[in-house]
Amino acid sequence: MTAIDATHTGFVPASQADPTAFVRRVDGHNELDLMVRGASCAACIARIETGMSEDERVESARLNLSTGRLALSWRGEPEAARELISKLAAIGYPATPYEPEADSDPQMVEEKRLLRALAVAGFAMANVMLLSVAVWSGVGEMDASMQSLMHRISALIVLPAAAYAGQPFFRSAWQALKHRHVNMDVPISLAVFLACGLSVYETFIGHGDTYFDAAAMLLFFLLIGRFLDMRLRAKASQAARGLAAMQAASANRVLPDGRIEAIPAREVVAGDHLLLAAGDRVPVDARVVEGEGELDGSLVTGETAPVAAQPGAQLFSGMLNLDAKLVIEAIADRDNSLLSEITRLVEAGEQSRSHYVRLADRAAKLYVPIVHTLAALTLVGWFVLLGEPRPAIINAIAVLIITCPCALALAVPAVQVVASGRLYSEGVLVKSGDSLERMAGIDTVVFDKTGTLTEGRPRLVNAAEISAEQLDIAARLARTSRHPLSRAVADEAGMGETADKVTETPGGGLEGEVDSVKVRFGSARWLGLESGADPHSEAWLCMDGREPVRFRFEDQLRAEARRTVKAFKQRGCRVILLSGDRKIPVDHIAGQLGIELAFAELKPQDKIAKLQDMKADGLKVCMIGDGINDAPALAAADVSISMASAAEISQAASDFVLQGDRLDKAVVAAEVSKGAKHRVLENFGLAVIYNMIAVPLAVGGFVTPLIAAIAMSASSILVTLNALRLAR
Template sequence: MTAIDATHTAYMPSSHADPTAFVRRADGLCELDLMVSGASCAACIARIETGLREDERVENARLNLSTGRLALTWRGEAEAARELINKLGAIGYPATPYEPEADSDPQMVEEKRLLRAMAVAGFAMANVMLLSVAVWSGVGEMSAAMESLMHRISALIVLPAAAYAGQPFFRSAWQALKHRHVNMDVPISLAVFLACGLSVYETFIGHGDTYYDAAVMLLFFLLIGRFLDMRLRAKASQAARGLAAMQAASANRVLPDGRIEAIPAREVVAGDHLLLAAGDRVPVDARVVEGEGELDGSLVTGETAPVAATPGARLFSGMLNLDAKLVVEAIADRDNSLLSEITRLVEAGEQSRSRYVRLADRAAKLYVPIVHSLAALTLVGWLLILGEPRPAIINAIAVLIITCPCALALAVPAVQVVASGRLYRDGVLVKSGDALERMANIDTIVFDKTGTLTEGRPRLVDAGEISSEALDLAARLARTSRHPLSRAVADAAGMGETADRVTETPGGGLQGQVDGVSVRFGSARWLGLESGADPHSEAWLWVDGQEPVRFRFEDQLRAEARRTVKAFKQRGCRVILLSGDRKIPVDHIAGQLGIELAFSELKPQDKIAKLQDMKADGLKVCMVGDGINDAPALAAADVSISMASAAEISQAASDFVLQGDRLDKAVTAAIVSRGAKSRVMENFGLAVVYNMIAVPLAVGGFVTPLIAAIAMSASSILVTLNALRLAR
């Protein structure tokens, strides 16, 4: 673990529920979701999953770092849950059963703790620095008694402040040592303890050379880096929560005697008959038994066109019933329905991203052994040279402080904050802390079609070829309907009158009377006509005694779609189109944009499979999408982008959100991300040069802990100023 991926403070819910009550049975296996505290990096994932799999009963252990949620599967009895939770605690990661209904958010709790700790450290640093300036400026003039009083006041301010503000580091270091490993919080905690301990000794017994300001200054700068990084990662777990919220909480079960019984959706089992009223969400995967209607099927296909529901048709959980009353038969329970599967796919994608080893992680791997070795050698060397413990301890503390990873802790977050601010001004919202780093490495860009490359709403494309009389007749019917194609006709015709006695046939069309003449407007199948063979959507106007008139609709390309695709190609990126739509319109759009590789009629699992194939080939993939069905693919890609008008679930699963629905802002995100990576590398270079100069001076005894703290702060300011160059 690193200073940047600091171990989270252990979070334990107030209720210690019996874990066996949360165990699920499936295919002879026990399943349990746990909330794990203290996991913060890829090394934590490996330690947890490997530790659990040492138990022969465990079939699978998968930790999602963003949410802190662990999916655990084992053979045997449910009571084994207690043993497995105890094992997690034994390796340093307390866990409790996952309760979706719980109101508290561990991420937010920890964020508030860091803010309070930072405020306390900043307050103490400001006040102690004032006292220190008074002591420095009064050398030779201030009496020994007054100087001693200043040091005692400093002790009263710093000791409780350091004890509180240092808790994120102290707890993490203690957990690491208790379980026989070290992390970067160990040398930080050691430096603070030694600086405070030596200062107390000097205040009451020794020569009066104290280093209280060094201790709180160190904590303040480290807390800034930790908070910045956590703040940028705070929204990483929203996708799965949003999907869970889309699941229907209740269902109306039809009893054998015809009565309707309201039950929790989690109690629905395969074979139950359920009643769906207009506006209800489908609680589980089901099959239509009675009734005909239309549902919002964007969850499965991503397309705006409603899905016809007729007896025998299969429905998926999360679909929205738009009009008619339906009776359906459940074919799965809630945990085995499509929306639950999409949730699991999103979490699996987030977990794979959690394994991404960031530059700061790699740069910091050697930090702990090198710093401990240097400090120990400094202590031993000066003891051998002088034979006195005091100067040896002071020099060892100086080494610990001057090498403390403030510059390293700020190198990445400072750049992320500046780059995120610049992108925000340019209309791009950055939602993930390491998204910029991943975006800088992409070589493949994958687009969804509907709502991403296109505007996501059909338009009448042949209005000029249709007579004004036919357009008016169709519009009179269309103004009474909410169907996307009807709205397109109404928009093309403008405001006007409506037909009389209009009825709407779900999945068919509209029928009414205009001046006593029967007029129908709907699908070719409903009217008994033959469909056209081009890539357009269509509807037909049928009037008694007249030739049917075909209306063609097309989802228009975004104005900036062509230049966006061209810009990515110019930057050496491979461009691919993945869509749930039919092959003809998908190939048509791909041809217009010059995209050579396009796949159609893909479900969420199919999109993920395509992305996994690309990643297996060594490609670094960025996914751009907007539909609910795109959320798993967005989470599974190396980095993802969604539109501001996208479904909330897609936005939550994305790393970037394009404000104002300007697709070309995706190119801006790529350009700024590459610039951010360059600044991070420069910051690491500055940190290396700083340590090459400062460490030999500290080892040689030329630096006191106070000067070490000032030098450490100067290095932090330097990397921050370098990051600010990115704002231009």
């Protein structure tokens, strides 16, 4: 069984990895965090928590239903972890250990800070409105001293609140100004500053109208927009971390005295001897010390042919051990393994992507000069007209306050939150808001082959040429093996009996007895046969005194691949195939799907070069892939999509992750992104209409604090409602 097609199904559920490596000892207790799959209802909480507490060693078990994480703590041996996890699996919830992120996770800290700022701004707005409404409705009746008192109390509330809640905007505006840019936060900060400054002046010196309420309201609405944006990112990265935890890597270290110890993969150092069982992934770059066998490197290199391992052979992290037990010696720690080289390429790609200017920032570029020119003209105009500075300054500031891009700052995040919420329900994970913007503009879709367009595992294709009896005999042997070709045969035959006295020769095949007749099933080389001429993967069945039978295997197309390619073509996108595999299978797949442009035998660097050529031709490229070898290309494309079964690093490098490996959801992502872009533009349109009404009023000197309050809240509510239309 030498020829093996790509096998992503060899993915080892981390529950098979030793969980003891992830147990933390805290003064006599053992603590472990688990990612639980399938917990989604009240009954799940009860079943899991009571199920765990039945074990008398367990001190506490608490499931967080929102994140699917279970925090366990127990007394006694850390080794009980394995037992507890298998008990959890027996209840019906497979779980995998993971390392909890530190409390100082910057994203969590930032989110909490925004939420606190939002609460303070909300408090200030509500209480100042209480006073402002009294002032507005008391015009003509309220005496000057009372009005002045109201203004002073307002100042007391708003000034500290604005100083606290406005920080996210002030900081970002300051950063932008320092680098000689303008972003939306510049006019926002200016408006808040001027509104507060003018109001302080009017309260203590001028005794005119104050805009404290406007400043608090601006901050409140703007912080809602900012918070929504933050939530979106946090939710996506949390889900991504969850996926990463599913692949929690551990390694089995062989100690000098021959004992075996489970450790997290990142603790492996160069020189460690590690035991690699069949079905394990190579945790770090390593050299084989003992054992012979074959490894599947398709996730690493994109090549579907297996890599032979004998003592001295070099292995790369991410390769999957197919059949034999190997002892390997680490030649690098995790951070210096092949993964880190890929990571560097990914970072380089992401930097090129950061040149993308977000729609909101592009709007700010247009918006800021216009508004500031208008304010300056107002100042000069009124000064010339009246010859006094005070009304001129007040009117100019009113222009700046009322044009503050409140609706604009809410317009984009509101739409993106609604759009990504819809994509979540469709099974598409969105990494950031601007990936939706980039996705809306694509005109070229680049697919990887293995694992993306195809299922990434071999299937028996010539079942019709094989008699039922022969298939049954082969299946009896195959059911005992984890080898991908054996699994393909077992899948084809279904459940059944196994042969007697089966032995497996790594890199060769299986040998056993069926009804006391010796049978062998394996590679042509092992059996001493001539292998077939076509490029298919193959295995032969040999029975004493009979003609050997050839089994042919092929990586099958995903059921929805054809539909997906067609849908993208109908939307006017060019479809291109870039693969690391050999030319014949690549051309075959391209022909089946009707893809005209297909490139084979590409290394990761070649894929990047091809993408950069396309980008240089002005194409907007969306890359869809899954392997580690695709990760740099995913980062280099304008926008990228990966499968949920993809390598961790590829998921990190891509903008969208398709849950359940449903390729056709990529079309949905494109569709919703397009819808989101329309809504954003509509919202910009609404903001422009608002300004066309409000600005002449402000320039003309008719804007009172009451009018400012009504105008600003009305426009904010309008854009939010428009964004919500996308949910349907």
